[in-house]
Amino acid sequence: MGLTQIGASILTALLAGVLTRGTWRTYSLLALSMFAVYWFQPVAPLRSFDFWLPSLSLAFVILVWLITAQAGAWKSRINFIGLSIIIGLVTFIDLTRYIFPQPLLTSTTPPQFVQYIASVLIVLLVIFAFTYLSRNNIWLLSLATILLLSILIILKSPTLTLQASIFFRTLANRPIENASALDIRWLGFSYIAFRLIHVLRDKQIGRLPELTLPEFATYVVFFPSLSAGPIDRAERFAGDLKKDFALTQDETLLAGQRIVLGLFKKFVIADALALIALNDALATQVHTTGWMWIHLYAYAFQIYFDFSGYTDIAIGIARLVGIKLPENFSAPYTKSNLTQFWSSWHMTLTQWIRSYFFNPFNRWIRGYKNIPSSLMILIGQLATMLLIGLWHGITPNFILWGAWHGLGLFLQNRWSDFAKTRIITNNPRLQTTLHLGGILLTFHFVALGWVFFALSEPSLSWQVILALSGVSR
Amino acid sequence: MRKLILLSLMIIAALALAACGASDADAPAKAVENYLTALVEKDGDRLPTLVCGDWEADALIELDSFQAVTARLDNLSCSQTGTDGETALILCTGNIIATYNGEDQALDLSGRTFQVTQENGEWLVCGTR
Numbered sequence: 001m002g003l004t005q006i007g008a009s010i011l012t013a014l015l016a017g018v019l020t021r022g023t024w025r026t027y028s029l030l031a032l033s034m035f036a037v038y039w040f041q042p043v044a045p046l047r048s049f050d051f052w053l054p055s056l057s058l059a060f061v062i063l064v065w066l067i068t069a070q071a072g073a074w075k076s077r078i079n080f081i082g083l084s085i086i087i088g089l090v091t092f093i094d095l096t097r098y099i100f101p102q103p104l105l106t107s108t109t110p111p112q113f114v115q116y117i118a119s120v121l122i123v124l125l126v127i128f129a130f131t132y133l134s135r136n137n138i139w140l141l142s143l144a145t146i147l148l149l150s151i152l153i154i155l156k157s158p159t160l161t162l163q164a165s166i167f168f169r170t171l172a173n174r175p176i177e178n179a180s181a182l183d184i185r186w187l188g189f190s191y192i193a194f195r196l197i198h199v200l201r202d203k204q205i206g207r208l209p210e211l212t213l214p215e216f217a218t219y220v221v222f223f224p225s226l227s228a229g230p231i232d233r234a235e236r237f238a239g240d241l242k243k244d245f246a247l248t249q250d251e252t253l254l255a256g257q258r259i260v261l262g263l264f265k266k267f268v269i270a271d272a273l274a275l276i277a278l279n280d281a282l283a284t285q286v287h288t289t290g291w292m293w294i295h296l297y298a299y300a301f302q303i304y305f306d307f308s309g310y311t312d313i314a315i316g317i318a319r320l321v322g323i324k325l326p327e328n329f330s331a332p333y334t335k336s337n338l339t340q341f342w343s344s345w346h347m348t349l350t351q352w353i354r355s356y357f358f359n360p361f362n363r364w365i366r367g368y369k370n371i372p373s374s375l376m377i378l379i380g381q382l383a384t385m386l387l388i389g390l391w392h393g394i395t396p397n398f399i400l401w402g403a404w405h406g407l408g409l410f411l412q413n414r415w416s417d418f419a420k421t422r423i424i425t426n427n428p429r430l431q432t433t434l435h436l437g438g439i440l441l442t443f444h445f446v447a448l449g450w451v452f453f454a455l456s457e458p459s460l461s462w463q464v465i466l467a468l469s470g471v472s473r
Numbered sequence: 474m475r476k477l478i479l480l481s482l483m484i485i486a487a488l489a490l491a492a493c494g495a496s497d498a499d500a501p502a503k504a505v506e507n508y509l510t511a512l513v514e515k516d517g518d519r520l521p522t523l524v525c526g527d528w529e530a531d532a533l534i535e536l537d538s539f540q541a542v543t544a545r546l547d548n549l550s551c552s553q554t555g556t557d558g559e560t561a562l563i564l565c566t567g568n569i570i571a572t573y574n575g576e577d578q579a580l581d582l583s584g585r586t587f588q589v590t591q592e593n594g595e596w597l598v599c600g601t602r
Contacts, residue, residue, distance in 0.1 A: 042518070043516070043518040043519050043522075044518060044522075045517075045518050045519075045520075045521040045522065046521075046522070047521075047522040047595070048522075107518075107519065108519055108522045108523075109595075112593070112594045112595070114594070115594075172526075173526050173592075174521070174529060175527075175529050175530060177530065178521065178529055178530065178533065
């Protein structure tokens with residue numbers, strides 16, 4: 001999100017917070033979020049993809065709601081209104097091509113009305129076929145999860161995205177020589193998919209409360225958290241929507257403070273640090289150990305201030321409309337071990353992975369009695385962190401980053417086990433020294449991990465690690 | 474609420490009808506103006522959406538030629554001068570002002586005729602003469 005989009009989000013949230021109450025607040029947030037889905041979507045070299053991709057996000061929202069809601073739920077008044085808002089606004093956005101000389105919300109002109117109507121009919125047909133089949137068919141929830149995961153894998157893998165681009169270019173009779181993995185940029189899909197999978201999984205295990213379509217759709221595409229999270233839980237979010245909310249002066253002040261803090265973190269600190277933060281170009285140009293560490297420190301703080309700044313902005317804007325989004329960061333660089341770091345960095349993603357992967361995986365692997373417990377821990381930590389790495393992108397460097405943290409967590413776990421019975425001290429100075437040492441060690445371990453995260457190639461990362469360790473290249 | 478839904482449906486139906494009946498006589502000239510705007514803005518993502526498949530590579534080469542300069546449009550106006558089969562021929566007046574090292578250079582747009590063709594209902598720039 002740029003400053004214009006953030007400014008517009010603050011203004012519209014303020015208006016929605018002041019002017020709307022009860023169900024109307026939900027409707028207005030749904031409408032605003034829908035506009036944001038299209039407005040925030042970056043332009044794509046493939047024609048009308050900046051319209052089709054957000055529309056597909058909304059189609060997934062309707063599909064997942066229909067297969068997780070009770071049969072016939074769409075006939076209720078509130079859900080029918082919600083469905084009408086979604087279809088009506090998407091139709092309006094498409095029709096803007098005939099009303100305004102330049103695209104209004106999308107980056108390029110939306111597709112022709114005839115193409116749009118044909119696509120809507122196909123999508124509705126698929127959705128209703130799914131819904132019809134889903135009655136008493138719990139496996140459709142798994143099928144929807146697999147579908148979402150498959151798209152996520154394609155989007156996260158540069159090779160597969162390139163193949164997808166070639167496929168769509170061939171369909172559209174465009175030259176495939178110009179195909180690029182960057183052709184398909186689907187704003188917020190990682191977060192949308194994780195929210196939808198959480199709902200599907202909770203439905204499977206019988207933990208999902210009944211949600212109306214407006215509540216559900218607003219939860220999935222809520223505009224403050226659309227592009228950079230946090231990943232909230234549906235029942236918690238719907239709880240906030242159901243609460244009677246009136247924007248008070250105190251609430252506005254608190255939200256304002258959080259937004260200003262976020263803007264300062266992102267646009268002053270992070271953007272300044274970005275000028276000297278480690279990147280591919282610097283990795284090849286810098287040869288001195290000292291400077292390489294400075295660039296790495298700059299990157300470590302830049303990524304923190306950038307991401308946590310966006311989170312502050314999202315939390316602040318959401319407060320204006322009575323939604324208390326969960327925290328995503330809790331001073332992660334002040335933690336004295338890696339487990340604590342991961343409990344305070346991108347917390348909502350970590351909690352999601354813990355709930356839907358780490359805990360079920362651990363329960364499953366404990367069934368194998370012949371595997372030593374330390375090996376179980378290693379496999380569990382490694383698999384979890386590899387998954388977090390792959391969520392950022394299916395590239396060798398993200399895999400290395402995940403493996404780095406997985407091994408780090410395992411080593412820290414073993415050390416904690418060893419130290420808790422052998423290193424016992426009541427000396428406060430020694431305790432402080434150990435604590436500070438832990439903070440420094442954890443920070444540097446995390447910072448070294450950023451070498452893989454920041455750079456595109458393992459060979460480049462290796463060169464940087466050599467430079468950081470003082471080995472000349 | 475029923476009235477509101479009915480009203481919304483009526484608005485959408487009216488817009489749809491307007492859409493069906495909308496005149497697109499200026500659409501080929503508008504396509505060239507959009508193309509030139511994307512060109513001077515060096516918008517490599519939008520540019521391919523404004524040209525036909527056969528012209529995409531050429532358009533990107535033309536875009537590359539503007540990478541080192543700051544460019545803007547001056548008094549741009551495009552209009553259709555004729556047709557060649559299913560191709561609309563568009564002539565533009567005005568200039569692209571390319572600034573390099575503080576020095577302006579005007580590139581006259583009237584020197585070439587843009588060929589614009591229709592693909593899936595969209596007018597797309599598809600070459601010059």
